[in-house]
Amino acid sequence: MAIAAENVSKQFEDFVxxxxxxxxxxxxxLTALLGPSGSGKSTLLRVIAGLxxxxxxxxxxxxxxxxxxxxxxxxxxxxxxxYAAFKHMTVWNNIAFGLSIRKRSKQEIxxxxxxxxxxxxxxxxxxxxxxxxxxxxxxxxxLARALAVEPKVLLLDEPFGALDARxxxxxxxxxxxxxxxxxxxxxxxxxxxEEAMDVAEQIVVMNDGxxxxxxxPREIYEQPANEFVMSFIGPVNRLGDEFIRPHDFELRLxxxxxxxxxxIERIVHLGFEVRVEFSLRDGTQAWAQMxxxxxxxxxxxxxxxxxxxxxxxxxxxxxxxxxxxxxxxx
Amino acid sequence: xxxxxxxxxxxxxxxxxxxLLLAAPVGLIFFRTFEHGIGPAWDxxxxxxxxxxxxxxxxxxxxSVPLNTIFGVTCxxxxxxxxxxxxxxxxAFIDLPFAVSPVVIGLALILVYGNDxxxxxxxxxxxxxxxxxxxxxxxxxxxxxxxxxxxxxxxVLREVGMEQEQAASTLGASGWQTFRxxxxxxxxxxxxxxxxxxxxxxLGEFGAVSVVSGKLSGETETATLFVENRFHQFDLTGAxxxxxxxxxxxLATLLTMNVLNRRRTT
Numbered sequence: 001m002a003i004a005a006e007n008v009s010k011q012f013e014d015f016v017x018x019x020x021x022x023x024x025x026x027x028x029x030l031t032a033l034l035g036p037s038g039s040g041k042s043t044l045l046r047v048i049a050g051l052x053x054x055x056x057x058x059x060x061x062x063x064x065x066x067x068x069x070x071x072x073x074x075x076x077x078x079x080x081x082x083y084a085a086f087k088h089m090t091v092w093n094n095i096a097f098g099l100s101i102r103k104r105s106k107q108e109i110x111x112x113x114x115x116x117x118x119x120x121x122x123x124x125x126x127x128x129x130x131x132x133x134x135x136x137x138x139x140x141x142x143l144a145r146a147l148a149v150e151p152k153v154l155l156l157d158e159p160f161g162a163l164d165a166r167x168x169x170x171x172x173x174x175x176x177x178x179x180x181x182x183x184x185x186x187x188x189x190x191x192x193x194e195e196a197m198d199v200a201e202q203i204v205v206m207n208d209g210x211x212x213x214x215x216x217p218r219e220i221y222e223q224p225a226n227e228f229v230m231s232f233i234g235p236v237n238r239l240g241d242e243f244i245r246p247h248d249f250e251l252r253l254x255x256x257x258x259x260x261x262x263x264i265e266r267i268v269h270l271g272f273e274v275r276v277e278f279s280l281r282d283g284t285q286a287w288a289q290m291x292x293x294x295x296x297x298x299x300x301x302x303x304x305x306x307x308x309x310x311x312x313x314x315x316x317x318x319x320x321x322x323x324x325x326x327x328x329x330x
Numbered sequence: 331x332x333x334x335x336x337x338x339x340x341x342x343x344x345x346x347x348x349x350l351l352l353a354a355p356v357g358l359i360f361f362r363t364f365e366h367g368i369g370p371a372w373d374x375x376x377x378x379x380x381x382x383x384x385x386x387x388x389x390x391x392x393x394s395v396p397l398n399t400i401f402g403v404t405c406x407x408x409x410x411x412x413x414x415x416x417x418x419x420x421x422a423f424i425d426l427p428f429a430v431s432p433v434v435i436g437l438a439l440i441l442v443y444g445n446d447x448x449x450x451x452x453x454x455x456x457x458x459x460x461x462x463x464x465x466x467x468x469x470x471x472x473x474x475x476x477x478x479x480x481x482x483x484x485x486v487l488r489e490v491g492m493e494q495e496q497a498a499s500t501l502g503a504s505g506w507q508t509f510r511x512x513x514x515x516x517x518x519x520x521x522x523x524x525x526x527x528x529x530x531x532x533l534g535e536f537g538a539v540s541v542v543s544g545k546l547s548g549e550t551e552t553a554t555l556f557v558e559n560r561f562h563q564f565d566l567t568g569a570x571x572x573x574x575x576x577x578x579x580x581l582a583t584l585l586t587m588n589v590l591n592r593r594r595t596t
Contacts, residue, residue: 051496071499078500084493088515097511098501142497149501 001060002027002185003048003153008057010043017043019209020057025187025202030179032196033189035206036232041189044206045155048187049078062152074153077146077184081158083138085130091117091141092126098149116144119178136167140174147182156188160195172199193233197221205229227316237286242313249288251276251298252307259307262286267300276300278308356577363570374560374568375575379548383556384575389464390539390552391532394471398528402479403521407513409480410487424481427474435473436541439466462544467552470538475531482524483517490516519590526587530580 003025010018018040025031033041046052048059050071058067066074086094095116099109117123120140130138139159146154159175160168176199179186190196196203197217205212205220205228213225224230230243237244252259261281268275274295277287288308300306315323363371374380405424409417427435443460444450453460460466494516498508514521536554543550547559553576560568 049500051500071496072502072504074500076500078497080493080497082493084497086494086497086512097498097503101502101507145497145501 001025002029002062003187004060005044005048006058006060008044008047008054008059010040010047010052010054016209018047018054021206021209021211022057023204023211023214025185028183028185029201030176030186030188030199031202031204032200033187033204033206034191034193034196034232035212036191038208039206040209041191041206042157045157045187045189048153049076049155050074051078075149075151077149077151077154079139079142079146079154079156079159081161083130083135083142083162085138085142087130089129090126091122091128091130091133094130094141095144095148097145102149112148116148119147119181120144134167135163136171139163139171143178147184151184154184154186156186158189158191161190168195175199197233205232207232224314230314230316235289239280239284239286239310239313241315242310243316244286244310244313246275246287246289248311248313249286249290250309250311251288251290251300252309253298255307256309259309262306262308264300264302264304264306267295267302274300278306280308359570359573359577362566363574366567370567371571371574374565374571377568379551380556380568380572382548383551383553383572386464386467386551387533387553390468390471390535391529393468394475394532395525395528397472398476399479399521399525401476402524402528403483403517405480406483406487409484411492424477427476432470432474432535432537432539433541436470436538439469439473439538439542443469461542462546463550466542467539467550470542471532471535474535474538475528478528478531479521479524482520482527486517486520487513522590523587526583526590530583533576533579533583 001024003023005021005023008018008021009016021040021044023031023033023044033044035041043052047054048061050066050069054067058065060066061074061076071078086097089097092113095113096109099112104112113126117126120143122137122140122144125133125137125141130141133141143156143159156175160171163171172195175188188199200217202214203217203220204214207228213220213229215223220229221233224233227243230236235246237246237249250259255261262278264276264278265285266277268277269292272292274290274292275287276290276295277285279285286308298306312324317323375384405420408414409421440447440461442448442450443453443466445454445461447461450461458465460469490513494512495508498512499505503511534554535552536558539552540555540558543552543555545551545555545559547556551559553572557569557572557576560566560572
């Protein structure tokens with residue numbers, strides 16, 4: 001394991017930010033810490049970087065106990081949500097900062113900075129100041145600055161959180177490609193489940209200072225460990241004890257014994273997909289997701305009576321185990 | 331029509347206020363100084379006593395401003411960055427020189443360093459005289475000009491935040507390297523402003539220095555004390571001429587600040 005946190009706890013006055021958290025991140029992987037705000041994900045990242053000192057537990061980096069090592073000597077690169085660009089330095093000097101601290105020769109710095117400018121597509125911007133760059137450009141500069149010193153670990157704290165939706169998506173793809181090129185062990189924090197699924201190889205879902213589940217994106221989505229993970233990782237309907245993904249509803253025009261009667265309240269067209277909002281006889285509201293072709297075939301319209309049945313659903317028992325409640329009626 | 335009249339009235343009031351209280355007195359000093367031509371004024375500010383007074387004012391600035399700058403930056407860093415207890419008390423104490431009358435500050439210094447004061451007796455035995463001598467005057471000047479750098483740097487430090495410093499530390503910079511290469515450049519305008527204000531205050535200080543100086547002409551007399559002395563001696567030309575030099579020095583300080591301010595915004 002390249003990075004491991006073992007039973008890390010951290011408290012800020014009355015607030016428990018981390019409660020005995022353990023994670024392990026394989027060498028060269030791209031891992032997402034995913035959770036709502038206040039779940040402790042950023043604190044965990046800062047503990048790994050050495051920017052926060054844990055109250056208990058330890059941090060291992062490449063097999064070495066790094067808990068007592070100062071951030072300067074941990075060999076981590078850190079990228080902040082709001083870039084933390086050195087505003088009084090040019091892009092070039094920002095990227096060269098770590099190298100000049102290490103007293104590298106001028107030729108070496110020059111070669112390395114040139115290389116990194118190319119890597120982050122900022123070749124023409126070397127002499128600009130951070131406030132002359134767009135948000136996306138600033139964040140790429142911050143990434144280059146962190147990569148310049150060849151860190152063992154790259155830590156990104158909500159790196160795209162301050163950017164608008166389109167730039168976010170572009171940078172996601174770009175980060176994925178960059179990771180394939182550079183292969184440095186990377187952890188990034190996000191509250192956006194789509195972003196985590198899109199970029200990461202491994203996702204650690206956090207809530208209330210604890211780890212709820214760790215796994216590959218597909219595993220997390222298909223076998224959520226509990227109610228929280230199920231509802232955080234994607235949209236969900238709740239019918240009694242059952243949790244059903246909107247795309248797991250089957251809609252029919254005729255009842256077949258295992259279906260329930262429902263009335264369509266609203267049909268929302270989202271391009272390729274259609275969202276069908278309906279209510280059951282007991283007043284429960286739910287919605288189903290289907291392709292436009294499926295909806296057209298059924299000729300669905302507002303106020304129509306249909307018969308619904310979940311293809312698959314999940315029931316979570318109190319001890320945190322999940323049961324698949326699918327196909328009970330065949 | 332009424333709105334326009336009101337606006338005109340306000341403007342007249344504001345300008346009249348400025349004229350009567352600021353422009354007229356300062357203008358009159360210029361007028362009185364050169365009433366009898368440049369010669370007498372020049373002679374009045376080049377007597378040995380006058381030159382010594384200006385020299386002493388310069389010494390006050392040269393010692394108090396660097397010390398208050400170092401103290402101010404350290405103190406601001408502590409107030410903003412550390413999680414120390416009792417910060418609120420330190421914070422309140424810093425403003426004391428603003429709140430307390432300079433005369434009181436002078437008397438307080440005598441109580442501590444005077445012959446009958448806390449350390450006064452011991453210091454006299456060591457052959458060091460603080461009160462009625464230059465060291466006491468420097469102490470008084472430091473005291474009255476202490477808050478400026480702190481007060482200008484604290485809000486800038488808050489606004490800049492800690493992330494740049496943390497980024498520098500993850501990039502391998504030591505505490506001192508981070509301070510010199512990241513913190514100091516990002517607070518430089520606030521710091522400059524604080525230094526300029528502290529300089530102007532040290533230049534014009536009268537009350538506290540007057541109490542501890544003993545007013546020995548040619549020995550413990552700063553420029554402001556020299557002006558008062560000349561005035562009391564009915565040497566109005568000397569008083570006006572020295573005042574004018576002080577006013578010009580203050581003006582130069584403020585102009586420096588304005589030039590620096592303009593550079594900041596571009």
